[in-house]
Amino acid sequence: MAGKTETLTGLLDRDPRIWRGRRPGTWRAPVIPSGHAALDAVLPAGGWPAGALTEIITPAQGIGELRLLLPLMRRIAGDGRRLVWVAPPFEPYAPALVQAGVEIGRMLVVAVADRRRDLGWTLELLLRHPETGLVLAWPWTLPPSVWRRLQLAAAESGALGMLFTDGAAGGTTAALRLSLGVCEGGLELRILKARGGFCGARVPLML
Structure with missing residues (x-):
């Protein structure tokens, strides 16, 4: 029995995807600051979380959600990986992105004619592509089966998927789920779900 226990402990220690709820400090999955x-x-x-989906629930567009992700965009494009925008509600303003230090030569904007039929398929292909580092998408809502496929695609490639939604889907397979609110001088983020951590934290950010 002792041998089996040691084997199981070794497996738990070796696999960073396994989180033991009473030991949040042991979480070792890959992340990008x-x-x-x-x-x-x-x-x-x-x-x-890298190789995973993050769901960002926004009460309205243009409250600072893109400023929140500017450091991530700079890092992804600076590392030579592809930064893909899928079905953005507004055309990205290239001069502002350049001024913020984002290498727009690594950026791709994808329009989706039929969101109901093609959006999930498009996101899955992009997340699986080996050159993709980050996918920003505005699906607003997706069925659970599509969330699962997208999570598997991100895990396979190591890409990050940032999906802006209205929160109506409830439980999703996103590794990280947070909501945004406006506060004086910036945003307040509330962690609703965090794989390998505890939820409920509120973080004010001056952007």
Whole structure:
């Protein structure tokens, strides 16, 4: 019995995807720093989960959600990986992105004619592509089966998927789920779900 216990313990220690709820400090899954020290301090392992989906629930468009992700965009494009925008509600303003230090030569904007039929398929292909580092998408809502496929695609390639939604889907397979609210001088983030950590934290960010 002791031998079996040691074997199981070794397996748990070797696999960073396994989280033991009473030991949040053992979470070792790959992450990319968010560029915001206050946010990294409450995210498991200190950053955005790589090879996974993050769901960002926004009450309205244009409240600062893109400024939140500018450090991540700079890092992804600076590393030579592809930064893909899928069905954005507004055309990305290239001069502002350049001024913020984003290498737009690594950026791709994808329009989706039939969102109901093609959006999930498009996101899955992009997340699986080996050159993709980050996918930003505005699906608003997706069925659970599509969330599962997208999570598998991101895990396969190591890409990050940032999906902006209205929160109507409830439980999703996203590794990280957070909601945004406006506060004086910036945003307040509330962690609703964090794989490998505890939820409920509120983080004000001056952007």
